[in-house]
Amino acid sequence: MSKVAVLGVFIAILAITTIAFAGLFTWQYITNTPSGDNPTQPDTTTDTGCPKYPKPQEIDFTKHEEFKNFFEWIDSHVASLVDENARLSITANLVYLDKVIWSGYYGRVNKSTTVKPNKNTIYRIGSISKVFSVLFLFKLWEDGKLDLYDPVTKYAPDFNIGRPLGTKNKINLIDIASQLSGLAASLPYSRLNESVIIYSGTLGDALQLLQSQILVAEPRSRCYYSNLAYALLGHILARNFTTDKDFENWAKQNIVDKLNLTNTGFTYSADVRAIMAAGYLPSGVQAPVYEMLWYAPAGNYYSTIADLAKFSMSFMETSKTILKHETLTEILRPRRTCRHDYFVNITGSPWEMNKLHDYLVVSKSGAVEGYTSAMTMIPELKLSFNFLMAGFRNEDVARIVLDKAIPLFRDTLKKMQQKIMPTPNPEKYVGFFSYYNLENQTISVDENGILIMKNPESPLTTLSAGLSYVSDTVFQLLLMGPGFPCIGDLDIQNGAFVHFKELVNGKYNQFDFPEKFLYGYKRL
Known part of the structure; x- marks a missing residue:
């Protein structure tokens, strides 16, 4: 040529x-032209055009009949989940921007009364507690005191656990925070029955115990749910970066107090128990309220539906927050796609993530004897659905609600003048x-x-x-x-x-x- x-x-x-x-x-x-990023799983809702992800803005819900119908449907659906035997009470709310736009309180606070729960009724939140450990990590990273990819041994030289394949892959802080460490669900011999996790030792005791154990998976090789990981994370950070070496004090001063979470904490005092909904096992027996002791950073928190609303707003940057925008972007980022045998598609820090109507759903759920909870956010829509149950859930209620909410909000925002x-x-x-x-x-x-x-x-x-x-x-x-x-x-x-x-x-x-x-x- x-x-x-x-x-x-x-x-x-x-x-x-x-x-x-x-x-x-x-x-x-x-x-x-087909719409959606995945032609094998099309979005069947009406496509009103661009923008595909409209920017959230104020909506006057009184001017939209479809929202009135939607709120009535949520009320009816959540109320139907109450079970007089094993799911005695439920509180829930829907948050948009900086407001609670719908809330519901159902059932009775215990079987000996007709008193209904309210926005300040306390429930155990189980694994939502893990968010506090991860916030500790990301706040230290934001302040330049550590790197997310630092090996755990930098802050716990006595952390030593066997590798089943004989490799020397390091476990990093971000692995611990994202269900990618390969650590077992709990310390050996710590289960008192099939679902209760209690350990009364110290961080030093736990680290010594781990030296005779092995990982269940190589670091970063697959998603594996571990309560042990978040207890270690909270205590290791507290030992290195607080004067009193107390994780609970740090969390109270830097998260609970700053976000004005007025009924959220670790310690189940008499005053707390007085405004607490009774939890129930599937058999209908009232669940005991116990302290998780060393495992507290992984699951011992209690809260209210009003406080969960504030907590979710802090991540969506529509109210008070303890992290800068760049840090919040990082903490909400997906970490890894999980195998088909894991219970969610994507793991985050410490989030469970899925896609719904092409939006990333960022959730943290909790389950502990007699109680179920979830804080589920759609960051791109500044939308969050939260619930607390005195019993175990029988369906993925957050997904069911958001499956209807996302198309409604998206299409309404598309029609509004920016x-x-x-x-x-x-x-x-x-x-x-x-x-x-x-x-x-x-x-x-x-x-x-x-x-x-x-x-x-x-x-x-x-x-x-x-x-x-x-x-x-x-x-x-x-x-x-x-x-x-x-x-x-x-x-x-x-x-x-x-x-x-x-x-x-x-x-x-x-x-x-x-x-x-x-x-x-x-x-x-």
């Missing part, structure tokens, strides 16, 4: 590539811009001072984007109105930044769209 021919091919490829990248705010009408900030001096931006004669954009201003961007060549001429004012040179591109076809990467463009440059004679002569690597839309 001659040099001229090669050059011709190169220019042709470059032109095609350039056109492909130039698709800023360009729509094509496609009716037969909040677009007006521009103080719109005349500086109004005009006709071209990207190397490959694509054109017009910018105009409406009666509210909002900049409107349109592609005049688009067949869907009624659709447009608003440029929401951030600063004199930076705007956010926001899709306007419902019904956008969610094709290509249009969804990614929603919320992306537009950068204006070259202010000459009171007008900007260029804007860039860094999200799409598009630099040089010139004023004509």
Whole structure:
């Protein structure tokens, strides 16, 4: 092939590539493109178009009949789960942004009274306690005091456990926090019966006991649920990073008090027991309330449905939080896909994760003698469903509720106009811009001072984007109105930044769209 021919091919490829990248705010009408990331598990709900993941904003629920029906359905469904013998009481709430938008209290606090539970009725929360140990770890990481991938032996040189395959793979702190350590469910001989875990020794005693044991799996090789891991994590961190070496004191001062969790704690005092719902075993026998002692960081906490609402808001950044945004992003990140024989698809730190309607569901559930609990969040929707039961659950109630809630919130938000900030001096931006004669954009201003961007060549001429004012040179591109076809990467463009440059004679002569690597839309 001659040099001229090669050059011709190169220019042709470059032109095609350039056109492909130039698709800023360009729509094509496609009716037969399947939606969803996984065509084998399609989302059967109505697709009202882009944005695929609409940004949460305030909703006036009184103006939407479908929400009234939904709240009535939740009330009826959760109430139906009460069992006079083995599931005597349930409290639950639904949180959106920074508010509890629905709550329900069902049954009786114990079999000798007709008193119903309320938002301040205390229940054991079991393994939701593990979240406190993990918050301790991530707070230390945020403060630069450790690395998530530090080996456990850096902070516990006496931590030594056998490897069944004879390897020397190190167990890191993040493995301990994410059900990836390979540690057994508990210390040997610590079970008093088939479900109670109590150990009265010290951290030193536990570490010495582990030296004669082996892992059940190689570190990071598979997901394996371990209460032992989180008890070790809490106590090892307390031994190294607190003056009194007391995990419970650290958790109270740095989590419970700062988030104003008024009825959450470890110690089952007389005052706590006085406002506590009685838990019941499947046989209908009242469950004993016991202290887990050394295992406290893994499952000894109690709380209320009101406090769980605050706790979930702290992770969704809609209320008080103890971690910075970057740290919260890391703590909510999936860690590993689990094998088919594990009870969830994805493990987190310490979350159980699944996908539902293309959204990541981040949950921590708990089960301890006589009590079941769950805090289940959809971070991208700022939506959380929480429940506390005095008995064992008979279904995945959070999944059932969220299976209905997600499409309802998503589709409602898609239909709502996104909040677009007006521009103080719109005349500086109004005009006709071209990207190397490959694509054109017009910018105009409406009666509210909002900049409107349109592609005049688009067949869907009624659709447009608003440029929401951030600063004199930076705007956010926001899709306007419902019904956008969610094709290509249009969804990614929603919320992306537009950068204006070259202010000459009171007008900007260029804007860039860094999200799409598009630099040089010139004023004509």
